[in-house]
Amino acid sequence: MSGSQRGMSRSPLLAIYAVLVFAFLYLPIAVLIIYSFNGEGVGGFPPKNFTVRWYQVLLSDGAIWDSVVNSLLVAVGTVAFSLVFGLLAALALDRATFPGKAIFRRLVLLPLILPGIITGLSLLMFAVSVKLQLSLLTVFIGMGTALISVATTELYAGLQKMDRAQEEASLDLGATPWQTFWRVTLPNLKLSLIAAGLLIFTLSMDEIAVTFFLIGRDNTLPLEIWARLRRGITPEINAVSSLIFGVSVILILIWYRIRTSSTGAEAQELLERP
Amino acid sequence: MYTRMYKGLISLPPMFWVAVFLLLPYALMFAHSFWTVRDGIILHEWSTQNYAKLFQNPLYLDVLFRTMRIAGSVTLLSLLLGYPLAYYMSFHAGVRKEILYQLVIVPLWISYLVRGYAWKTILGSDGVLNGFLQHLHLTKEPVSFFLYSPFAVVLMLTHIYTPFVFLPLYASLEHIPRNLVEASHDLGAGSRATFLRVILPLSLPGLLAGATFAFLLTLGDFLAPLLVGGPSSIMIANIVQSLFGTAYDWPLGAAISVCILLLTISLLFLTERLEKRWAFR
Amino acid sequence: MPAISSPSNSGTAGVLLEVREVAKRFGAVEVLKRVSLEIAAGEFLTLLGESGSGKTTLLRLIAGFEQPTSGEIWMDGERLDTLPPYKRRVNTVFQSYALFPHLSVRDNVSYGLEVSGTAKTEIPARVADALRMVKMEEFAAQRPARLSGGQQQRVALARALVNRPKLLLLDEPLSALDANLRKQMQSELKSLQRELGITFLFVTHDQDEAMALSDRIALLKGGALEQVASPREIYAHPATSYTARFIGQTNLLRTEVKNGTARWGSLQWATPHADGNAIFSLRPAAIHWHTGETVPWGAARFRAGIRQQIFSGDSEHLEIDFEGHVLRVRLHTPGLLSGEQEFWFSPLDAVAVRE
Numbered sequence: 046m047s048g049s050q051r052g053m054s055r056s057p058l059l060a061i062y063a064v065l066v067f068a069f070l071y072l073p074i075a076v077l078i079i080y081s082f083n084g085e086g087v088g089g090f091p092p093k094n095f096t097v098r099w100y101q102v103l104l105s106d107g108a109i110w111d112s113v114v115n116s117l118l119v120a121v122g123t124v125a126f127s128l129v130f131g132l133l134a135a136l137a138l139d140r141a142t143f144p145g146k147a148i149f150r151r152l153v154l155l156p157l158i159l160p161g162i163i164t165g166l167s168l169l170m171f172a173v174s175v176k177l178q179l180s181l182l183t184v185f186i187g188m189g190t191a192l193i194s195v196a197t198t199e200l201y202a203g204l205q206k207m208d209r210a211q212e213e214a215s216l217d218l219g220a221t222p223w224q225t226f227w228r229v230t231l232p233n234l235k236l237s238l239i240a241a242g243l244l245i246f247t248l249s250m251d252e253i254a255v256t257f258f259l260i261g262r263d264n265t266l267p268l269e270i271w272a273r274l275r276r277g278i279t280p281e282i283n284a285v286s287s288l289i290f291g292v293s294v295i296l297i298l299i300w301y302r303i304r305t306s307s308t309g310a311e312a313q314e315l316l317e318r319p
Numbered sequence: 320m321y322t323r324m325y326k327g328l329i330s331l332p333p334m335f336w337v338a339v340f341l342l343l344p345y346a347l348m349f350a351h352s353f354w355t356v357r358d359g360i361i362l363h364e365w366s367t368q369n370y371a372k373l374f375q376n377p378l379y380l381d382v383l384f385r386t387m388r389i390a391g392s393v394t395l396l397s398l399l400l401g402y403p404l405a406y407y408m409s410f411h412a413g414v415r416k417e418i419l420y421q422l423v424i425v426p427l428w429i430s431y432l433v434r435g436y437a438w439k440t441i442l443g444s445d446g447v448l449n450g451f452l453q454h455l456h457l458t459k460e461p462v463s464f465f466l467y468s469p470f471a472v473v474l475m476l477t478h479i480y481t482p483f484v485f486l487p488l489y490a491s492l493e494h495i496p497r498n499l500v501e502a503s504h505d506l507g508a509g510s511r512a513t514f515l516r517v518i519l520p521l522s523l524p525g526l527l528a529g530a531t532f533a534f535l536l537t538l539g540d541f542l543a544p545l546l547v548g549g550p551s552s553i554m555i556a557n558i559v560q561s562l563f564g565t566a567y568d569w570p571l572g573a574a575i576s577v578c579i580l581l582l583t584i585s586l587l588f589l590t591e592r593l594e595k596r597w598a599f600r
Numbered sequence: 601m602p603a604i605s606s607p608s609n610s611g612t613a614g615v616l617l618e619v620r621e622v623a624k625r626f627g628a629v630e631v632l633k634r635v636s637l638e639i640a641a642g643e644f645l646t647l648l649g650e651s652g653s654g655k656t657t658l659l660r661l662i663a664g665f666e667q668p669t670s671g672e673i674w675m676d677g678e679r680l681d682t683l684p685p686y687k688r689r690v691n692t693v694f695q696s697y698a699l700f701p702h703l704s705v706r707d708n709v710s711y712g713l714e715v716s717g718t719a720k721t722e723i724p725a726r727v728a729d730a731l732r733m734v735k736m737e738e739f740a741a742q743r744p745a746r747l748s749g750g751q752q753q754r755v756a757l758a759r760a761l762v763n764r765p766k767l768l769l770l771d772e773p774l775s776a777l778d779a780n781l782r783k784q785m786q787s788e789l790k791s792l793q794r795e796l797g798i799t800f801l802f803v804t805h806d807q808d809e810a811m812a813l814s815d816r817i818a819l820l821k822g823g824a825l826e827q828v829a830s831p832r833e834i835y836a837h838p839a840t841s842y843t844a845r846f847i848g849q850t851n852l853l854r855t856e857v858k859n860g861t862a863r864w865g866s867l868q869w870a871t872p873h874a875d876g877n878a879i880f881s882l883r884p885a886a887i888h889w890h891t892g893e894t895v896p897w898g899a900a901r902f903r904a905g906i907r908q909q910i911f912s913g914d915s916e917h918l919e920i921d922f923e924g925h926v927l928r929v930r931l932h933t934p935g936l937l938s939g940e941q942e943f944w945f946s947p948l949d950a951v952a953v954r955e
Contacts (some may be wrong), residue, residue, distance in 0.1 A: 054496075056411060063407040063419075066481070070426045073437035073478065076447050080440065087440045090450030130333045137330030149330070152337050158532065159583055160539015162556050163576050166563060167344035170351060170573070190340045193333065251430040253542060258563065267432050274546070278440060285578045286433040293428045301421060501665050502698035504685040506712035506763065516715070520702045597702075 074290060080290045081283035097135075109285060112269035119181055119265060120249040123188045127245050128238060131196025138197070139204040157194040161254025164191050180261035187210040187255040192248060196241045203237025236303055245302045247293065326339040345580070351573035354541040369574035379558070379575070386554040389405055389473055394484070394530050396477040403527065406518070409492040410500075420489070434548040438475045442466040442547065467549030475547050476537050483536070484529035491525025492518070508576040523597045531590045535583055555579065616641040616799050617662065617767060618678075622671030624657055624823075631657045633823040634671065639767070639801060644793050646802045646810040648846075649820035652809035655803050658820070659769050662801065663692045676766065686715075691760035692769040696774070697752045705731070705755050706740040712763040730762035733792065750781050757789075761796070770802045774809065786812055789875055807847045809837065838955045844881035851887075851927050853880045853950065862950075865923040869900040869947040878951050884917070884930040886949035890942035891934075901944040905935050 080087055084094025093242045104108065134153055156164050168187050169179075177183060205309070211233065215225040231238075260268055266289075273282060353365050373379045404423070408416045426434070441447045444461040452458045464470055495518060503513040541556035548554075555575065562572030617639040624632040632654045639645050647655040659667045662673060664685030673681040680688060699708050710727045717727075731737045734754035744752055753773055760768055767819070770789075774782045790813050793800045804810055810817050811831040818862050819834070821825040827839045838844035855862040857878045862871045864880075871878070895901060902921040904927065918929040920943065929943065 056407075059403060059407045059411060062403050066404045069400065069478065070423070070481065073434060074426070074429065076441055077433070077437040080447070087445075090447055090454045094484070130336055133329045134333035137333065143330050145334075146330075149334060149337065152341055156341070158535055158587060160536060160556060160579065162345075162539050162541055162559060163348075163580055166559070166572070166576055167348040168340065169534055169563070170347045170569070171344040174347060184542065186340060190336070191333060193336070195334075208593070232337060247428055247469060251432065253432060254539075257560075267430065270432055270436075274436065274439075278436070278443075282398070283440070284437060286436055289430050289433055289475070297425055297428050301424075373704075386764075394858065431782060496698065498694055498696055498698040501663075501685070502694060503699070503711070503715075504628070505663060505690075505692045506717040507686045509684075509686050512715050514891070516711070517700060517702075591852070 047155065047196075050132065068199055071143050075285055078290065081280060081287045083280065083283075087280050087283060089280050099280040102281050103284045103288075106281065107190065108264075109266070109269060112264045112266045115181060115263050116250050116266040119185050119188060120246050122185050123192055124242050124245050125247045126185075126189045127196040128200075128242055131193050131241065132234075132238075134197045135200035135204055153197050154194050156191040157198070161191065161252075162258070165173050165255040165258035168255070178261065179259055181263050181265075182260040183261065184256050184265065187259045188249050188252055191252070192245050194246045195245055195248065199241035200237050201245065203234050207233045239303050240300055243296055247296055304319045348573045348576055351570050352577045354573075356568050356570055357487075369571045372571065373574060373578065379555075382553060382558055383555050383578075385469075385552075386538060386556075389469060389476070389532045389552070389554060392473045393480055393537045394477040394534045397481045397484040397533050398475065398526070398530060400477070400481045401488055402526070405485050405489040405492055405593070406514075409489060409495075410518075423482055423485055423489075426478075427486075430480060434479055435475055435543060438471065438478065439466065439547050440470050442474075450477040466547055469548070469552040471547035472543045472552045472554075475543050476540065479543075480533040480537065484533050487525040487528040487532075488522060489525070491522045491528075494525075495521045520597075524594050525585055527597070533585065535586060539579055540584070549593055554555075607634070609723065614641045615639070616676060617801075618674040619658070619662070620672045620674065620893055622661060622668045622673060622681075624654070624666065625669045631823050632661075632668075635820075635823070635825055637818060637825065637828065639799060641799055642797050643815040644790070644800045644813060646804060646808040646814040646817050647820060648804060648807060648817050649848075650805055652822075653820040654823040655805075655820045656771060659692075659771055659801065659803050662767070663769050664688050668894065677710055689766040690769060691763050691765040691767075693753075693756050693760050693762050693773045694774065695771045697744075697749075697753055697756040697760070697773075699755055701744055703743075704738065704740065705742050705744065705747075705901055708744065708755060709759045709762050712757065716763070726762055730758040731778065733761065734758045749776050750785065753777070753785070755790075761792075761798070766910060767799045767801060772804055773807075775804070782809075789813065811847070817847075819846065820864060821846075827858065837951055838881055840954055841879055841881065842950070844953050849884050849928060849930075851882045851884065852879075852953075853882060853925075855880060862947075865925065867900050867902050867922075869950065870898055871947060871950070873950070873952050880950040881953045882927075882945060882950050884928040887927065887929040887945045889929070889934055889937075895944050896946055899944045899946050901942065903940050903942050905940050911938060 079092055081093050081099055083092040084096040084098070085092070098180070134149075136280060138146070138150055138153075154213065168190065170176075172179060172183050172186075207230070207297065211229050212225050215229045216222070251267060252265075253271065256265055258266055260316075264272065270282060270285065273279070347481060350368055351361075353367065355362050355364055355366060355368060408419050408423075412419055439446075442465040443449070444466070446466065448465060449458070449461040452462070453460075499517055499521075500513060503517045515568060539556050540554065541560045544552050544554050546555050556579070559572045559575050559579075562568045562575070601854050615638045617637075619635055619637040619639075621634045621636055623630065623634050635654070635658065646926070647658060649655040656891060657666065661668055661681070664681075664683065665837050668681055671681075672679060675689070677755065680690075700711065703711070706727055708917050709730055713723050727740075727808050728737065731740055735757060736751065736754050739747065739751065739755070740930040747755065753776075755873055756773070763815075764797050774785050774789075777785060780933060786809060788878055789800075799810050801814060802810075814831055815832050816828060817834050818828045821842055827834055827843045829837075834843065836848065838850075844852065853864045855864040857863075857871060857873045860870055860872065862873065862878060862880065890901065904922040906918060907926065908919040910917040914932065916930060916931045916934060916937075918937070920927050920929055920941075
C-alpha cells in the first residue's frame with residue numbers, strides 16, 4: 046500500500062503548489078490576528094506597536110457580549126431542536142417506508158444547498174402573514190429549519206454504519222423496540238450525535254444569511270459585528286474575530302478527537318502490513 | 320407489526336415541521352411572486368407582471384449573468400486550487416495526510432464573516448496589501464481595484480469555498496482503490512496517463528458535488544458584495560435583499576427568489592443525473 | 601544460504617528472469633532475506649508459502665511496485681529493478697482483479713495497448729483475440745461491476761495477456777473463487793500457458809494448486825527459499841521437515857542412525873545416512889496394511905493400534921498408535937478396521953530431511 050507511493054515519482058512541484066494553497070487559506074486569518082495586536086489600527090504595513098488595547102476595549106464592550114449571549118441561546122436551542130428532529134428524520138429515512146418519502150428526503154436536504162437568503166425570506170413572509178413578531182424566536186425557527194438538514198445527514202450516515210444485527214439481537218433477547226432504541230441504537234449513535242451537535246453549534250453561531258431577515262431587536266454576534274462594519278472597520282473587530290477563530294479551533298480539535306476515536310482501532314491495523 | 324407502526328410515527332414530527340416551516344413558506348413566496356405592490360402596500364391581485372418585468376428590464380438579466388459569471392469564476396478557481404491539493408494529499412502525502420486534512424478543515428469552521436472581514440482589511444486602500452506593496456516600493460499609490468470590485472468578491476468567495484470544493488473531491492480520490500493505480504502502471508501507463516485515464520474519471524462524482532455546492536452557494540450570496548464588492552459587483556441576491564428592504568417591492572423580490580429557486584433545483588437535478596451516470600458502482 | 605533447487609525441465613532453453621540476492625525490508629521487518637532465483641523462459645513457476653513468507657513481496661518487486669532494499673533483478677540480460685512498472689515487459693493479474701470500474705470490458709483489455717501507443721487499427725483485433733482466449737467475447741461491452749468473480753478474473757487475465765508480456769505475474773488469482781470454479785480455472789490456466797508459451801510466475805498458499813499447475817515450485821519460508829524443484833521431485837524428496845509437512849501430508853520420524861541402521865523406537869531399517877540423529881519423512885500412502893502378502897525384503901514391519909479412521913471416498917485415512925507415536929496412514933478401502941493391525945513400509949520410502 047505504502048509501497049506504491051514509494052515507487053511513484055515524488056512531485057516537488059505539486060508539493061509546492063499545495064503549500065501555496067495552504068498559504069492562501071491561512072494568510073488572511075494570520076493577518077487578521079496579527080493586526081488585532083497592532084497599535085496603529087487596521088491596515089498599513091508593516092504592523093508596529095504591539096498592544097492588547099483592542100482586546101481590552103472588547104472586554105468592556107457590553108453590546109458585543111449581549112449579542113454573544115443571544116447567539117448562545119439560539120445556538121443551544123438550535124442544537125437541541127436539530128438533533129431531536131434530525132434524529133427522527135434520519136430514522137425515518139433509514140428504516141421506514143411511507144408515502145412521499147422521496148420528496149421528504151429532497152425537502153429536508155434542500156436548505157443545505159439553497160442559498161440562505163431564500164430560506165430567510167420565505168420564513169420572513171411566513172412570519173409576517175401569521176403576524177409573528179421578529180425576534181430571537183423567529184431566528185431560532187429559521188436556523189432550526191436550515192440546520193435540520195445538517196443533523197439529518199450526519200445522523201443518517203451514522204445509522205448506515207451501524208450494525209443492524211445488534212438491534213436484532215436486542216429484540217431477540219426480549220427487549221421492546223423502545224428499550225432497544227435507548228439501550229442499543231442511541232449509544233451506537235453517540236459519536237454521530239456529538240459530531241453533529243458540534244457542527245450545528247458552530248454553524249449556528251456563525252449564521253448570517255437566514256438571521257439577516259429574521260432578526261428583531263436583539264442581535265446575534267454575527268449581526269452585531271455586521272452592524273459595526275457598516276460604520277467602519279476598527280481593530281476591535283479584529284480582536285473579536287481572532288477570539289472567534291480561537292474558539293473555533295478548539296471546537297474543531299474536540300470534534301476531530303471524537304471523530305477519530307472511533308477509527309483509532311482501524312488505524313492501528315493499517316500500520317502492520319508487510 | 321408493531322415495528323411498522325412505530326416506524327411510521329417517527330416520520331411525523333419532522334414531516335410536520337418541514338410542511339409548516341419549509342413547504343408553506345415556499346408556497347407563500349411563490350404566491351407573493353404573483354402579487355403586486357402599490358403605494359407601499361402589497362395587493363393580492365394575481366398577475367404575472369413581476370415576471371414580465373424581469374425579462375423586459377435588461378438590468379435584472381445583466382445582474383443575473385454577472386452573478387453567474389462570478390459564481391463560475393469562483394467555482395473554477397476553487398477547483399484549480401482544491402483539486403491539486405486534494406490529489407497531492409491523497410496520493411503523495413503519505414502519513415501526513417491526516418494532519419493536512421485537519422488543516423484544510425479548519426478554515427471551513429471559521430466564521431464566514433471573519434474571513435470576509437479579513438479580506439476587507441487586506442484589500443482596502445489603507446489595507447495590508449497596499450501597505451505591503453508600497454513598503455516594498457512596488458507601487459507608489461494605493462491600488463484601488465483590489466477592494467470594492469468583482470475581483471474582491473471573487474477572491475473572497477474563492478477563499479471561502481475552496482475547502483467546500485476540496486472535501487467531496489478528497490473523499491472521492493481516497494475512495495479510488497490503490498490497486499487500480501498499480502494496475503494502470505503495470506499495463507504501461509505513466510503517472511500522467513494514469514491520472515488522465517483512471518484517477519480523473521473516477522474523481523468526477525466528488526468534483527461535481529463540490530463544484531455544484533460552490534456554484535449554487537455563490538449564486539445566492541449577498542454578503543460578499545456588501546462586504547467587499549462595489550456598485551459594479553452587485554449580485555442578484557443583493558437586488559432581492561434591497562427589494563425586501565428599502566426598495567420595498569416584496570412581490571418582485573419574491574419573483575426573483577422563485578427564479579433562483581428554480582435555477583437551483585434544475586441544476587441539482589442535472590448534477591444528480593450526471594452523478595448517476597458517473598457512479599461506476 | 602543457497603536454495604536447494606533442481607534445474608527446470610520446461611523444454612525451452614534460456615533463463616528469462618534472474619533474482620540476484622534480493623532482500624527487502626519494511627522498517628525493522630526483513631520480509632525477504634537475500635533470495636536468489638532463476639526463472640526459465642516458458643516455464644510455469646509457483647511461489648508457494650504461508651502468509652508472511654514473502655511470496656507476494658517478491659512478486660511485487662518483480663512487478664515494480666516495490667524496490668529491493670538490496671540485490672538486483674535482471675530480465676533477458678538487462679537490469680529490471682531500476683525500471684518503473686510501466687516500462688517493464690511484465691504484466692500482473694491482481695488478486696482483487698483491479699479492473700477499471702469506469703471502463704467497459706473491452707476498454708479495460710485495450711488499456712495497455714492504448715497507453716503504449718499501439719496502432720489504432722491493430723487494437724480491436726488483438727482485444728477480440730484476447731477476449732476469445734478467455735471466453736469473454738460476449739461481455740465486451742459490459743462494465744466490470746456486472747460480472748461475477750470468475751468472469752472478472754478472466755477479463756483481468758485477458759487485460760494482462762493482450763500486451764504479450766515476457767513474464768506474467770499472477771497474485772493468488774484463484775483464491776476468491778469457490779472450489780469447483782477454482783479447479784476449472786486451474787486447468788484453463790494451465791492449458792493457456794502451454795498454448796501461449798508465456799512464462800508464468802504464480803503466487804499461492806495452496807499446495808494442491810501449486811502441485812497441479814507448476815513446472816517448478818519455489819517454496820518460501822520466512823523470507824527465504826526452502827526448496828525449488830518440480831512438484832514430483834519436491835513431493836518425493838523434500839529437503840526439510842518444513843517442506844515435507846507443507847507439501848502433502850507426512851509423518852516425521854526422529855531416529856538415531858548407527859552403522860547404517862536407523863532406529864526408531866523398537867523399529868529399525870537400513871539406511872545410507874551418516875551416523876547421528878536423522879529425521880525421516882514418511883508419506884501416509886507409503887505405510888501399507890499387511891494382509892498376508894509377501895513383504896519386500898528389508899521392509900520395516902510393526903504392529904500398531906487403530907486410533908481413528910476417516911473415510912474419504914476412495915481412501916481411508918487412519919491414525920495409528922505405535923509405541924506412543926501417532927502415525928498417519930492412507931489406505932485404499934480395507935473397510936473398517938479396529939484393534940491392533942500389522943503395518944509395514946519400505947525404507948526406500950523414508951526420505952531423510954533436514955530440520
